[in-house]
Amino acid sequence: MQRALRMACVKRGFASKTLVGFGAAPWGDLTHSSRAVRVADTIYVSGTVSQGDTVAEQVKGCFAIIDxxxxxxxxxxxxxxxxxxxxxxxxGELDELTSAxxxxxxxTGNRPAQTTYGGTLVREWIKVEIEATAVVQAE
Incomplete structure (x- = not known):
């Protein structure tokens, strides 16, 4: 599993921005991007892929990385x-995808909004790519 690393915290006006790196995965260096970016209470997680033989395995792996x-x-x-x-x-794998x-x-007991669409992905082995937005609740 890829290990996310906190890369930097930068002050931009009134909101700080926290960048979370891709860990050992080279994608961040190739694209000059972050696994996740937090601005105030909102966290934006980049499109995420994971190894696995089935859509369900890849979905589970993606969400472990996103978590x-x-x-x-x-x-x-x-x-x-x-x-x-x-x-x-x-x-055609929509049922397996949505079930996963x-x-x-x-x-988790959570029920987020959700959008699914079909598309050509960047590598042949990738069955699904998942992006997420999170909002940190005050405790």
Missing amino acids: EAIRNAGGRGLEDVVLTRMIAADV HKAVFEA
């Missing part, structure tokens, strides 16, 4: 997610 990124940005994890966006390489999403969030 870790949110925690590294100061959130509680998947409980803070308010929106997910899933890109399916094969819309449901299982992940039923376990």
Whole structure:
């Protein structure tokens, strides 16, 4: 699993910005981007992929990475997610994809808004890419 690293905290006007790195994955260096960015109480998690033979395995892996990124940005994890966006390489696998999403969030008790669409992904082995937005609640 990729390890998210807190990279920097920068002051921009009235809001600070926290960047969470990609860890060992080279994508951040290739694209000059972050795994996640927190601005005030909102955490934006980049499109995330994971290894796995099935869509369900990849969905579970993606959400493990997303959970870790949110925690590294100061959130509680998947409980803070308010929106997910899933890109399916094969819309014929929609039932498996949505069932896996449901299982992940039923376990957290959270019910985020969700969008799914089909598209061509950047590597042949990738069955799904997931992006998330989280809002950290005051305790």
